[in-house]
Amino acid sequence: MSYIDTRNLNANQLLHAVGLQRLQPTRSAWTEAAIPAALFGAGVLLGAGVALMVAPKSGRELRSDITKQANQLSEKVRERLPNTNNTDRLTHEANAWEPATT
Secondary structure, three states, rough: OOOOHHHHOOOHHHHHHHHOOOOOOOOOOHHHHHHHHHHHHHHHHHHHHHHHHHHOOOHHHHHHHHHHHHHHHHHHHHHHHHHHHHHHHHHHHHHHOOOOOO
């Protein structure tokens, strides 16, 4: 039976000596898709901001256009997510709880 001198071995060599290896880090499919999507979204926002800044409009017109676009985007989000518009229900539920009396 032969012995291995472990004093001069690194971690990978020790693992190999006993028949093991390090686990390689893996990324999930979600991570693989989310990073490029986030970078693309950031690029779109940055590009839109630059386009607005170099547009030949006055500051007042630019602010007005930004406000209109933000309102339109808000309306589109509300149409696609109808439950976010339901604040009356939330207010009613919040008022339904009464403080405990002792």
